Amino acid sequence: MRQKNVLLRSLRHAPLTVAVARGLRSxxxxxxxxxxxxxxxxxxxxxxxxxxxxxLDVPYHQQDTDYYCGAACAQMVLHTIGQxxxxxxxxxxxxxxxxxxxxxxxxxxxxxxxxxxxxxxPKHFTLDSTDTEDPISxxxxxxxxxxxxxxxxxxFAGNHWAVVRGxxxxxxxxxxxxxxxxISSFDLNNPWPPVPAPPGPPPHTDGDVCGSGGNRGVADINxxxxxxxxxxxxxNVFGTQWLGKYVAVCDPDPPGSPMPPSxxxxxxxxxxxxxxxxxxVREELLGNLKEAGLLSHPVWxxxxxxxxxxxxxxxQRLDRLDSYYWIVPTVDxxxxxxxxxxxxxxxxxxxxxxxVRNPDALLFGFADAEKAMQxxxxxxxxxxxxxxxLVVRAQGLSVHSALVWQPCRESLSPFxxxxxxxxxxxxxxxxxxxxxxxxxxxxxxxxx
Numbered sequence: 140m141r142q143k144n145v146l147l148r149s150l151r152h153a154p155l156t157v158a159v160a161r162g163l164r165s166x167x168x169x170x171x172x173x174x175x176x177x178x179x180x181x182x183x184x185x186x187x188x189x190x191x192x193x194x195l196d197v198p199y200h201q202q203d204t205d206y207y208c209g210a211a212c213a214q215m216v217l218h219t220i221g222q223x224x225x226x227x228x229x230x231x232x233x234x235x236x237x238x239x240x241x242x243x244x245x246x247x248x249x250x251x252x253x254x255x256x257x258x259x260x261p262k263h264f265t266l267d268s269t270d271t272e273d274p275i276s277x278x279x280x281x282x283x284x285x286x287x288x289x290x291x292x293x294x295f296a297g298n299h300w301a302v303v304r305g306x307x308x309x310x311x312x313x314x315x316x317x318x319x320x321x322i323s324s325f326d327l328n329n330p331w332p333p334v335p336a337p338p339g340p341p342p343h344t345d346g347d348v349c350g351s352g353g354n355r356g357v358a359d360i361n362x363x364x365x366x367x368x369x370x371x372x373x374x375n376v377f378g379t380q381w382l383g384k385y386v387a388v389c390d391p392d393p394p395g396s397p398m399p400p401s402x403x404x405x406x407x408x409x410x411x412x413x414x415x416x417x418x419x420v421r422e423e424l425l426g427n428l429k430e431a432g433l434l435s436h437p438v439w440x441x442x443x444x445x446x447x448x449x450x451x452x453x454x455q456r457l458d459r460l461d462s463y464y465w466i467v468p469t470v471d472x473x474x475x476x477x478x479x480x481x482x483x484x485x486x487x488x489x490x491x492x493x494x495v496r497n498p499d500a501l502l503f504g505f506a507d508a509e510k511a512m513q514x515x516x517x518x519x520x521x522x523x524x525x526x527x528x529l530v531v532r533a534q535g536l537s538v539h540s541a542l543v544w545q546p547c548r549e550s551l552s553p554f555x556x557x558x559x560x561x562x563x564x565x566x567x568x569x570x571x572x573x574x575x576x577x578x579x580x581x582x583x584x585x586x587x
Contacts (some may be wrong), residue, residue, distance in 0.1 A: 147555035157377050186355050190323060193280075194305035195219070197289050199358035200343045202330040203227045204587045205548055208300045209234045209246020211330035212291045213254050214343065215302050218287060222259050224343045230254055234586075243378030244298060246586035248293060252388045255291075262288050263391045266383040274394035275385045276322060276364075280306045281315040282390035284581075289328075293386040295546035297375035297585040302328040305434060315392035324434055325367055327360045331551035332572075333559050352476070352500025357554065359494035361439055363431060365406075366481070366490040370553070377585030404518055408487035417451040420465045420482055424448055425480060431489040442494045446470060446477050449503050452506055453484060454556045457580070458545035463505065464490060466542075466554060468503070476500060479554055493554050502554065502572050508538040511558035511569040520567065529578065537561045542571065547580040548587055 177471060196221050198562050202211035210230035218224050234246040244250070249348075252266040269275050279290045289304045305326030334340060335354040340347045350358030362371060374383045408423065409415060415423075435437040449468035456462035463484035475498025481490035488569040495502070503513050515536075519528045537560070544556035550570060557568040557577075568577045 158229050160359065175543050179418040190307055190309060190435075191311055192307045192436060192438070193283050193311065194326060194438060195283055195287065195289050195473045197302055197304040197328055198345060199328050199356065200224070200330065200340070200347070201332065201334045201349045201356045203341050205333045205558035206245040206584070207231050207333065207564055208330050208551070209251045209254075209291075209586050210562060212300045212328075213251060213258070214303050215328055215330070216255065216289050217258055220259055220262050223344070227341065227343075229361060230258070233258070240380050244585045247378070248381055248386050248388065248586075250528060251291065251300065252587070255388055262286065264388050265391050266386070266387050267389050267394050268381055269394050270384065270390065272368055272385050273318075274316070275372060275389075276325075276367070277312060277317065278315045278389050278392065278394045279303050279325070279387060280308060280322065281312045281317070281392060284311050285315075285392070286390040288390065289383070289387040290387050292372060293375060293381075293586070294371040294373070295380075295551065296373045297386075298546045298582065299329075299331065299551045300587055301330070301371075301417065304328055305438075307436065315390070315394060322364045322367075324364055325371075326438075327362060328358065329360055329552055330356065332356055332555060335573075352495045353497075353502055355497075355500075356498060357493045357552075359438075361431075361433065361493075362491040363489050370490075372539040375585065386423070406488055407483075409485070414453070414463055414484050415465070415482075415487055417465070419454070420451050420467060420484075421448045421488070423487060424467055424480065424482070427487070427489040428480070431492075433492065439492070439494070442478050442492075443469065445472065447472075449476075451482075452503060452556075453541045454553070455539075455541040455543050456545060457543050461485070463541065464553070466503075466556075471498060473498070476502060481553060491553070493552075504572065505569050505574045506542060506556075506571040508558060511560065511571075511574075512538055514534065514569050514574050515560055515567050515576055518576075520576065522565070523579050529562060529567075531560075531562060531567070535562055543568070545580060547582045548584075549577050549580050551574075551587065 197215050202208045205229050210227040212232045233254040234250040238247040238250040248266050255264040284291045289302050292303050294301050307323040309321050310320040348355050349358050375381050428434050446469040449470050452466040454464050465482045465484050467480045471477050476495045478494045480492045515531045519530050539559040542556040543559045555572050560567040
C-alpha cells in the first residue's frame with residue numbers, strides 16, 4: 140500500500156540577533172536552541188549545545204560549460220565584493236593560463252587563486268592546501284566569520300569547485316586555527332549543471348533564471364558536516380602538485396595545525412545491515428531534519444514550512460562499495476517541489492538538502508524506469524574508443540533497480556543521478572533531470 144504523505148511542521152526558534160534583509164551582500168548571524176530528541180530516542184546521543192549560523196548572501200549563477208565550475212565560482216564571489224558579473228570565458232582563461240600544472244586541470248587551484256586576486260583589489264585570497272580536512276574546514280568558517288567573504292573549496296576529490304557561503308557551528312571561530320567549536324553543516328553554491336542551450340544566460344545578470352531548478356541549477360544546498368568530510372572535501376586525485384591534498388581558496392590567514400582534534404562521531408540512526416525501506420525513511424525524515432538543525436535554522440526552516448514528503452528515490456554510488464542514499468522530495472500543498480533531502484540508505488543519517496525556488500522545476504522527470512527505457516529504445520549510440528554503435532532493442536536490455544551516481548563530468552551533484560540501463564557488457568546512463576543519455580561517465584580532469 141502506498142504510504143500517505145507525511146506532514147512536516149517546522150518548529151522554529153526566534154533568532155537572538157536581527158537578520159539583515161535578504162538581498163544585501165553581508166553576513167547574517169543567528170543563534171538557535173538545539174532541539175533535543177524525543178524521550179523515545181533517549182538511548183541515542185543528544186546534542187545539547189547551542190548552534191550559531193553565519194550566512195553570506197552570494198547570488199547564484201550556473202557554469203556556462205561543463206568545465207567552467209571554477210569560472211562560475213569566481214564570478215559569484217567576485218560579484219559579492221564589488222565586481223560586475225564578469226564573463227566566465229575570460230575568468231576561465233585566467234584560471235587555466237596562470238598555473239604550473241595546466242594539463243591536469245580545467246581550473247587549477249593556483250590559477251583560480253590568481254584570478255581571485257587579480258580581478259579585484261579589496262580582498263586578498265590565498266591558496267590553502269593541507270594534509271587533513273579539519274584545518275581547511277575551520278579556515279573556511281573563519282573566512283566567512285572574519286572576512287565576510289565566501290571561500291571556494293575543491294570538492295569531490297578534485298573534480299569540482301563550489302562556493303561555501305555559510306556554516307552552522309556550536310560557536311563562531313576565534314581564529315583560523317580555533318578548535319574549540321564543532322561544525323554542524325555548510326551551505327554551498329554548486330554551479331553545476333551547466334547552462335542549457337539558448338536562450339541565455341549567459342550573459343548573466345542579477346536575478347536571472349540561474350538557480351530556479353532543473354536544468355537551471357539549485358541555489359541553496361545544505362551539507363551535513365559528516366557528509367562534507369566523507370563526500371565533499373576529500374583528498375584531490377588530479378595532477379601532482381596538490382595530489383592527496385585538501386584544497387580551498389580562502390582568506391589570508393593560514394590554516395591551523397596539521398594534527399586536528401578527533402572528528403565528532405557520526406550519528407548513525409541504524410546499524411547498516413540492510414537498506415532502509417522508503418516508508419521508514421519518510422517516517423524518520425522529521426526527526427532527521429530536527430537533528431540536523433534545519434527546522435530551527437532561520438533560513439532553512441522556511442523551506443520546510445507546511446510541506447509533505449514525496450516518493451523517495453534510491454541511489455547507488457558507483458564509485459564506492461555498498462554505498463546508497465535516498466533522495467526524499469518534499470512538496471507543497473499543490474504538489475510543487477520545495478526541496479529534496481539526502482538520507483544515508485544504510486544508516487539513516489541526514490546527508491544534505493537542496494531547496495528549489497521554482498516549485499514547477501522538473502528534477503526527476505526521467506527517474507521512472509519506463510520513461511528512461513523509452514528514452515533509449517530503438518536508438519543507436521556511438522560507443523567510446525571507436526568501438527562501434529550500440530543498438531538498443533527491447534529484448535536485450537534491463538534497467539538497474541536503483542538510480543546511480545558518481546562525481547563525473549556528466550553530473551557533479553548527487554541530486555542529479557542517472558537511471559542505468561544494461562545491455563550485455565554495455566551501459567547507458569539516462570540523466571534523470573533532463574533525459575540526456577551517456578555511454579560512459581567520465582572522470583579524467585580536475586576542477587570541472
